[in-house]
Amino acid sequence: MFARAIRVKSNTAIKGSDRRKLKADLSAAFPSLSADDLSELIPNKEELNVVKIYAHKGDAVTLYVLHKNPLFFELEKRLYPTVYVLWRHPDLLPAFRTWPPVLQKMIGGADLMLPGVVVPSSGLPDVKQGDCCAVTVVSNRAPVAVGTASLSRADMHGAGMKGRGVCVLHTYMDHLWAFGDKSGPPLLPDAESEGQGLNGEECEDDEEEEEKVKSRVEEEQITGEHFTDEACSGVEELSLAKEEEEEEEEEKGEKDIEEEEGSKEDQKMPQEIMDALLLQCFLHALKSKVKKTELPLLTSTFLRIHMFSCCPSGKQLDIKKSSYKKLSKFLQAMQQKHNLVRVKELTKGVESIVEVDWKNRELRSFHVPEELEEEAATMQDGGEGETPYHPPEITTLYSVPARLEPLFLDANKRKGMILQPAEVRHIVTEYVKNNELVDENNKNFVTINPTLCDCLLEKSEYQEVDSLKWDDLFSRTLGRMQECYEVVYPGQAPIRKKGHIEPIDIAVASRGSNKKVTLIKNLEVYGLDPAVVATALQRRVQASSVLQPIPGSKDKVLVQIQGNQIHQAGNLLLDHYQIPRKYIQGIDKAPKGGKKK
Known part of the structure; x- marks a missing residue:
C-alpha cells in the first residue's frame, strides 16, 4: 500500500481528548497491550502528531506519529501498528514466517502467497479471514510487514497452502517506514526457524531451501498457476504484463546483489x-x-x-x-x-x-x-508535484445600505445589491447630472439636495454644508456602503462575502524556553493549502513545522514553523505565490539585518 510515494495533507498536534480516545481504541484493538505499554506508546506529556496522508492509489490514511516515527496508521476506521511498534512488541500480532528473498517482493507491493509461508512445528497461527497479522523472516522474530489474513487457518490448509495468504499493507523499507527515522529491525532469534522448510518440510540448510522455492516458482509459472511474481512465494500475478515482470526481476536481481555484496553506500563511511x-x-x-x-x-x-x-x-x-x-x-x-x-x-x-x-x-x-x-x-518550492498555483483575483465590492437606497433608486439598485466601485461612481455621477446639482460657478463642487443631505451628511452638517467636492462625494458614498469582496479562484465560480477580506497573518510567538516560532494563518482564504506552504518553508529554512487547528474555526489551520521566519515566509508569499502585499499582515515585523555587537 505504501510501496510508492505518499502525499501529506495535514500534520497537527493531537488534542487531549483525542489522545485518550486513541488509547481506548488501541486497548480494544490490541488487548495484549498493558496499561504501561499504552502509556509508553502514547505518553501523556509528549507531543503526538496526527498526520493525514494519501497513499499513491488515493486511499486516505491517518498516522499517529511520536518522535517522528509513525506508531499506528488508521485505514477505514481500523488501526494497524507499524513495524516500529512491532519491533518493540514483536508478539503483538499473530505472525507468518517466510524466506528473506520474499521481503524484497513485498516491499515492491506484493502480497504474501501461501507457497512462500514457512510453517513452524506449532503450525500456522490461529487467524480468521480479515484478522490483522504480521510477517517475519526465517531466523528473526522481528516483524517486517503488516497486513490482513486472506483466509482463515482452516481455509489455508483446505486450499493446499496455495493462493494468497496475507494481504500486505505496510512493510519495512516502504514509504511509511521512510516517514520515520529509517531504523532497521532488531535481531530477535527464532529457534523454531532452524531446519524448517517450505510448508513444514525439512531441509538441510537455508540455501537448499531457497533453491526449492525458486524451482517451485518456475514450476508454478510453467503450469499456469496464477500467483503473484512480486510475492516471495514466487508465483505470477495476472495483472502484471510480461514487460513489467522482466523489469521487476531485473530490479530484484539488483537488490539481491546489493544485499549479498553490501551496497556501495553502506561500504562507504x-x-x-x-x-x-x-x-x-x-x-x-x-x-x-x-x-x-x-x-x-x-x-x-x-x-x-x-x-x-x-x-x-x-x-x-x-x-x-x-x-x-x-x-x-x-x-x-x-x-x-x-x-x-x-x-x-x-x-x-x-x-x-x-x-x-x-x-x-x-x-x-x-x-x-x-x-x-x-x-x-x-516542484513549486515544496509542492511535490502539486498543480501549479495561480493566485485568485480579489475585488473589493460595495453593498447598498438602507440609508443610501434613495440615492440608487433611479438606477434600480435596491438595498443589499452588490456593486463594483466603478458602478457606484457612475450611478452617483448620473444622479448629480440628472438632478442638475453641479455648481454653476465651480464645476468641481456638487450642490447638496435633501436626498444627498440625508444620505451623506452628519446631523451637525445639515445647516453648514451646502456643497461637496466630487472626490468627497464619492468617498462619503463608498464610506457609508457595506464593504464586500469577491474572490475568483481559477476555474471556479466567484465567491462573494460581506466585510473585509482577512489578510494572511504572519506573527512570531514564544514557546517553552523562550524559543521563537513563526505562525501563519488565513492561507485558505487565498486558495493556499497550508500543508503545501509548510513543506515549502521547510525546504527553504530547514526547520520543522506543524499544522494546528485554529480554535473556533472549522476549516482553517495554523502553520507553525521553528524560528523567526517572517522574512522567508513573506518572500515565499510575495514572490512565489504572488499574493499582493496589501493582503499580507506582519511582514514589516521581520528582523532587520545589522552588525552583531
Missing part, C-alpha cells in the same frame, strides 16, 4: 557520503542558484537558501555528519583546494562569499542530476 552530498549541493548552488549581483553573500545565507534547496528529496544535508564538521572549514577547503570561491570576513565574526570563479573547470563540468532538474521543474 557515512562521512564520505555526506562529503559527496555536500560537494554536490555546493556546486549545484553555485551553478544554478547564486547570481553575481548577490555577491558578497553571507555564508550562512548561502547554506540556508541555496545549498539546502539543492538537496535531493529523501536526503538531508547535515554538515556535522561530514568530515568538515563546520561550514567555515568546508568553504575553506573549497577555496584552498578547488579555488572555487573566495571567502572573506567583512564584519568581525561574519564570513561572506565575495568572489566565485565561474570559469573553474570543476564548476563548468558539473551537471545537475536529471532527477533534480525534473524535481525543480515539477
Whole structure:
C-alpha cells in the first residue's frame, strides 16, 4: 500500500481528548497491550502528531506519529501498528514466517502467497479471514510487514497452502517506514526457524531451501498457476504484463546483489557520503542558484537558501555528519583546494562569499542530476508535484445600505445589491447630472439636495454644508456602503462575502524556553493549502513545522514553523505565490539585518 510515494495533507498536534480516545481504541484493538505499554506508546506529556496522508492509489490514511516515527496508521476506521511498534512488541500480532528473498517482493507491493509461508512445528497461527497479522523472516522474530489474513487457518490448509495468504499493507523499507527515522529491525532469534522448510518440510540448510522455492516458482509459472511474481512465494500475478515482470526481476536481481555484496553506500563511511552530498549541493548552488549581483553573500545565507534547496528529496544535508564538521572549514577547503570561491570576513565574526570563479573547470563540468532538474521543474518550492498555483483575483465590492437606497433608486439598485466601485461612481455621477446639482460657478463642487443631505451628511452638517467636492462625494458614498469582496479562484465560480477580506497573518510567538516560532494563518482564504506552504518553508529554512487547528474555526489551520521566519515566509508569499502585499499582515515585523555587537 505504501510501496510508492505518499502525499501529506495535514500534520497537527493531537488534542487531549483525542489522545485518550486513541488509547481506548488501541486497548480494544490490541488487548495484549498493558496499561504501561499504552502509556509508553502514547505518553501523556509528549507531543503526538496526527498526520493525514494519501497513499499513491488515493486511499486516505491517518498516522499517529511520536518522535517522528509513525506508531499506528488508521485505514477505514481500523488501526494497524507499524513495524516500529512491532519491533518493540514483536508478539503483538499473530505472525507468518517466510524466506528473506520474499521481503524484497513485498516491499515492491506484493502480497504474501501461501507457497512462500514457512510453517513452524506449532503450525500456522490461529487467524480468521480479515484478522490483522504480521510477517517475519526465517531466523528473526522481528516483524517486517503488516497486513490482513486472506483466509482463515482452516481455509489455508483446505486450499493446499496455495493462493494468497496475507494481504500486505505496510512493510519495512516502504514509504511509511521512510516517514520515520529509517531504523532497521532488531535481531530477535527464532529457534523454531532452524531446519524448517517450505510448508513444514525439512531441509538441510537455508540455501537448499531457497533453491526449492525458486524451482517451485518456475514450476508454478510453467503450469499456469496464477500467483503473484512480486510475492516471495514466487508465483505470477495476472495483472502484471510480461514487460513489467522482466523489469521487476531485473530490479530484484539488483537488490539481491546489493544485499549479498553490501551496497556501495553502506561500504562507504557515512562521512564520505555526506562529503559527496555536500560537494554536490555546493556546486549545484553555485551553478544554478547564486547570481553575481548577490555577491558578497553571507555564508550562512548561502547554506540556508541555496545549498539546502539543492538537496535531493529523501536526503538531508547535515554538515556535522561530514568530515568538515563546520561550514567555515568546508568553504575553506573549497577555496584552498578547488579555488572555487573566495571567502572573506567583512564584519568581525561574519564570513561572506565575495568572489566565485565561474570559469573553474570543476564548476563548468558539473551537471545537475536529471532527477533534480525534473524535481525543480515539477516542484513549486515544496509542492511535490502539486498543480501549479495561480493566485485568485480579489475585488473589493460595495453593498447598498438602507440609508443610501434613495440615492440608487433611479438606477434600480435596491438595498443589499452588490456593486463594483466603478458602478457606484457612475450611478452617483448620473444622479448629480440628472438632478442638475453641479455648481454653476465651480464645476468641481456638487450642490447638496435633501436626498444627498440625508444620505451623506452628519446631523451637525445639515445647516453648514451646502456643497461637496466630487472626490468627497464619492468617498462619503463608498464610506457609508457595506464593504464586500469577491474572490475568483481559477476555474471556479466567484465567491462573494460581506466585510473585509482577512489578510494572511504572519506573527512570531514564544514557546517553552523562550524559543521563537513563526505562525501563519488565513492561507485558505487565498486558495493556499497550508500543508503545501509548510513543506515549502521547510525546504527553504530547514526547520520543522506543524499544522494546528485554529480554535473556533472549522476549516482553517495554523502553520507553525521553528524560528523567526517572517522574512522567508513573506518572500515565499510575495514572490512565489504572488499574493499582493496589501493582503499580507506582519511582514514589516521581520528582523532587520545589522552588525552583531
